[in-house]
Amino acid sequence: MTGAFVAPADAVPAVSVSYHSVVADAPSGSGTAAVAPGSLLGSIAGLSASAVPGFISAHRADLDRMLVTPxxxxxxxxxxxxxxxxxxxxxxxxxxxxxGNLEGVPYAVRGTANALDLKRTIASTTERLTTENGxxxxxxxxxxxxxxxxxxxxxxxxxxxxRTLVNLDTSDDARASIVVGDLSTARYVSVLVPGxxxxxxEQIVDWAKVAQNLHDQETAFLHRLLGPRSSGGTPGVAVVAWIGYQTPVLTNIGGTQLAMDGADSLERTLVGIQELRTENPPYLSVFAHSYGSTAALLALxxxxxxxxxxxxxxxxxxDAQSVAELSVRDGNVFVGQAELDPIVHSAFFGSDPGSPSYGAQRMDVGGAVDPVTGQTLSGSSGHNEYFSAGTECMRNLAMIGIDQGGLVISSTGSSGAVVTAAER
Incomplete structure (x- = not known):
């Protein structure tokens, strides 16, 4: 759910700009509220530059609450x-x-804000450690x-x-998202959702490495597949190493509350990307693992x-029993299921995306020879090797991320497209 926090009328100066020309009120019963005249953000436009810091200081708590109901x-x-x-x-x-955490603010600005917040928080935490005895x-x-x-x-x-830090929450259940590439211009955007x-x-460094690996593979495949046919340069790629929700541990893995929280957060992230890219919309893909896949399914x-x-x-x-119940364009859903993974086919939260009746495309993750490059790809085994470097799974994800689903190696060991000598 979203909304806007409005300052009391007597605390907000008159605004000379007409906002109704750019921001419409939400429809009745929509469950959301628009950023209208008199809102905290909107009212700042009517202030003098020198008055902005004082206004922010006076409404800091209200600004912070914007992240609770953005x-x-x-x-x-x-x-x-x-x-x-x-x-x-x-x-x-x-x-x-x-x-730094408000969807709709340009990503470069959010990166600057979060870098500043990170620097200040490191400094203040270090300072507290010099005096704290408890x-x-x-x-x-x-x-x-x-x-x-x-x-x-x-x-x-x-x-x-x-790399850009587009989300940073340093509270007890820390959250962060790092973009590898340029999220504001990339033709292909992939969001990694963890389990x-x-x-x-513990994992943000490794998660960013996975994003870098995927970014590099997608870029390399674009160069190889487009080759001299590309005009104006190879399209850009951005991969989001997203840890935007509190992931579960063994003691709370059995419920879906954290998945619903993750779905809320992921939905805001995806909508934010699309709202900022209305003039040059990217090809947007989501790659989700384990419990994170449940969060992604709930969002879609x-x-x-x-x-x-x-x-x-x-x-x-x-709960979704088929691809038809998901908001994925053209039913473009892929499923990877490794040998010895105890979660696959469990339908623990209501469905098995790998079952034939679900309608997803099966992608092989067991190891193969890449029909495009001739490279030997290693297989994934168990529940935690899908994102390992050099695997068939990562290769297939790269193809999906650049809208080359026809080149995904299926569970039958073949891809759905013929690879020419030039592509090799």
């Missing part, structure tokens, strides 16, 4: 464009945590600092490919956002 991404985007650069910069400086508090501060340091490490650029035991503190069952492709690995399913 405005719609399209409305945020419309209002953000009305703010002049000085006021935008003031918001980033005074409320980086809010701006053992329990020190342990918590050390754990938090370790998490923040790992986020910083995960932002290290590899091979000149930019259980994936915490920011709602029919509030549509993606171009969905791949599920080691999935315990959801």
């Amino acid at each position: 405005p719609r991404a399209g409305d945020v985007s419309a209002v953000w464009r009305l703010l002049d650069p000085v006021k935008q910069a003031a918001l980033v400086n005074e409320a980086p945590h809010v701006i 053992k329990a508090v020190r342990l918590e501060l050390e754990r938090r600092l370790s998490t923040l340091d790992n986020v910083k490490k995960a932002l290290t650029v590899k091979d000149g490919v930019k 259980m035991y994936m915490s920011v503190g 069952e709602r029919k509030t956002v549509t993606v171009d492709a969905l791949a599920l690995m080691g999935s315990p399913g959801s």
Whole structure:
């Protein structure tokens, strides 16, 4: 659910800009509220630049609550464009945590805000450690600092490919999302959704490595497949290493509440991408593993956002009983199921996406020779090897991510397209 937090009328200065031309009120009963005149973000447009810091300070709690029930991404985007650069910069400086996590704010701006928030939080946590004597508090501060340091490490650029921190929540159940590539311009965008035991503190560095690996494979395949036929350069690729929800552990894996929370967060992420890319929409795919696949399925069952492709690995399913119940364009759903994975075919949460009746396309993950490159691809075994480098699974995901589903190696050991000598 989304909404807007409106400051009391007597606390909001008159706004000279007419917002009704760009932001419409939500339909009655829609469950959402538009960012209208008098909202916190909208009211800033009517302030002088010097008054912005004081206004933000006076309404800091209300701004923070915007992340609990956020405005719609399209409305945020419309209002953000009305703010002049000085006021935008003031918001980033005074409320980086809010701006860095608000869908509808440009990704470069969010990256700047989150980098600032990360730097400040590391500094303040380090300072507290120099004066704190309580053992329990020190342990918590050390754990938090370790998490923040790992986020910083995960932002290290590899091979000149930019990385942007587009989400950062440093609370007890930390959340973070790192984009490898340029999310604002990439023709192909893939979002990686993790399953259980994936915490920011322990796994964000490795998750960013997976995103980098997928980015590099997708880019390499585009170069190979397009070759001299490409005009204007090879289309860009962006991969989101997304840990946008609290993933479960053994003690709470049996319920779907965390999956529903993940679905809410993922839905906002996907809608945010599409709202910011209305003029140059990307080919948008979601690659989800384990419990994360249940979160992704729940998000796409709602029919509030549509993606171009969905791949599920080691999935315990959801209420949806077939591809037809998912908002995936042209039924473009793929399923990978490794040998010795105890989760596949379990239908633990209501369905088996790998069953013939579900209607998904089976992609092989057991190892093969790549018909495009001739490379020997290793197989995935058990529940946790789908994203390992050099696997057939990662190769197939790369093909799905660049809209080459016909080149996915199926469970029969062949791809659905003929590969020419030029493509080799």
